[in-house]
Amino acid sequence: xxxxxxxxxxxxxxxxxxxxxxxxxxxxxxxxxxxxxxxxxxxxxxxxxxxxxxxxxxxxxxxxxxxxxxxxxxxxxxxxxxxxxxxxxxxxxxxxxxxxxxxxxxxxxxxxxxxxxxxxxxxxxxxxxxxxxxxxxxxxxxxxxxxxxxxxxxxxxxxxxxxxxxxxxxxxxxxxxxxxxxxx
Amino acid sequence: xxxxxxxxxxxxxxxxxxxxxxxxxxxxxxxxxxxxxxxxxxxxxxxxxxxxxxxxxxxxxxxxxxxxxxxxxxxxxxxxxxxxxxxxxxxxxxxxxxxxxxxxxxxxxxxxxxxxxxxxxxxxxxxxxxxxxxxxxxxxxxxxxxxxxxxxxxxxxxxxxxxxxxxxxxxxxxxxxxxxxxxxxxxxxxx
Numbered sequence: 001x002x003x004x005x006x007x008x009x010x011x012x013x014x015x016x017x018x019x020x021x022x023x024x025x026x027x028x029x030x031x032x033x034x035x036x037x038x039x040x041x042x043x044x045x046x047x048x049x050x051x052x053x054x055x056x057x058x059x060x061x062x063x064x065x066x067x068x069x070x071x072x073x074x075x076x077x078x079x080x081x082x083x084x085x086x087x088x089x090x091x092x093x094x095x096x097x098x099x100x101x102x103x104x105x106x107x108x109x110x111x112x113x114x115x116x117x118x119x120x121x122x123x124x125x126x127x128x129x130x131x132x133x134x135x136x137x138x139x140x141x142x143x144x145x146x147x148x149x150x151x152x153x154x155x156x157x158x159x160x161x162x163x164x165x166x167x168x169x170x171x172x173x174x175x176x177x178x179x180x181x182x183x184x
Numbered sequence: 185x186x187x188x189x190x191x192x193x194x195x196x197x198x199x200x201x202x203x204x205x206x207x208x209x210x211x212x213x214x215x216x217x218x219x220x221x222x223x224x225x226x227x228x229x230x231x232x233x234x235x236x237x238x239x240x241x242x243x244x245x246x247x248x249x250x251x252x253x254x255x256x257x258x259x260x261x262x263x264x265x266x267x268x269x270x271x272x273x274x275x276x277x278x279x280x281x282x283x284x285x286x287x288x289x290x291x292x293x294x295x296x297x298x299x300x301x302x303x304x305x306x307x308x309x310x311x312x313x314x315x316x317x318x319x320x321x322x323x324x325x326x327x328x329x330x331x332x333x334x335x336x337x338x339x340x341x342x343x344x345x346x347x348x349x350x351x352x353x354x355x356x357x358x359x360x361x362x363x364x365x366x367x368x369x370x371x372x373x374x375x
Binding site for chain 2: 041
């Protein structure tokens with residue numbers, strides 16, 4: 001039930017997948033919206049504070065996902081996924097995994113570059129561990145920007161592929177991620 | 185005859201002297217002792233002060249010459265804006281405000297003066313953020329005299345209120361912050 005098995009996902013793997021997906025897509029949307037806010041907008045400060053705190057949550061979830069993957073069993077691809085699709089899917093999964101780390105880490109470096117920690121919803125602070133230069137910070141801003149908007153493109157392809165396996169190939173790829181423990 | 189010749193020489197000398205003295209009314213702006221600052225309301229509760237660090241130019245100050253003898257030309261490096269907060273300075277340099285990549289220099293060139301050797305109104309063209317507008321600066325002499333190092337200096341202060349939107353910098357900072365005060369403290373060394 002908790003762990004995945006051949007041909008199906010467990011609750012933990014599926015739950016982490018959807019939580020991270022929601023977090024990242026939500027954060028890109030929040031980010032795109034908040035950078036358009038002007039100084040006098042009531043959300044000018046709170047939107048950024050929320051973006052930072054949720055970003056740290058996504059990083060924690062991503063690290064949990066990678067750790068869990070090491071302990072979990074591998075469900076494998078469904079029979080409807082062709083060999084060349086498997087290669088593409090595996091590459092995509094690596095890219096999305098890189099994105100899950102790169103986005104929050106660059107965001108963290110940007111946010112903490114002036115020495116201030118990140119306020120986690122008023123509960124506690126994640127301190128600034130690194131002291132980055134202004135140049136590193138500007139580089140982090142560029143990476144954060146391009147990986148975020150480029151990442152939405154990757155997510156789009158990932159979604160299209162899942163829908164293709166579901167509607168065109170009539171396989172279980174999407175269903176087994178949506179409903180953990182459903183057999184292939 | 186001799187008297188007349190002498191008179192001509194004296195007149196010529198006086199002419200040369202007056203030419204020399206009007207030349208001596210030209211000053212080079214001492215960047216280290218000149219400050220171009222702005223003061224803008226922060227949401228109506230306090231003031232935010234900014235400074236442009238790099239200012240250059242020259243002026244003519246000749247109280248005896250009347251309004252025509254007074255003029256100034258100033259160049260301001262817009263990227264040198266400093267408000268004591270690196271993040272804000274970066275925002276001020278961006279396209280939301282000064283857009284320093286496209287408009288690296290702001291200039292003021294005077295076109296007229298009304299007043300005397302102590303205070304008056306200096307009119308001229310301010311070019312800021314690519315927009316040129318005539319403004320009138322209330323100016324006052326702070327002091328003039330010899331410095332301890334063999335030079336001669338004169339210093340002035342001036343203020344003018346600018347509406348940000350008139351220079352296409354209408355980014356919403358709230359109703360209290362639509363206009364700002366430009367504070368000028370200009371010191372020059374006579375050439």
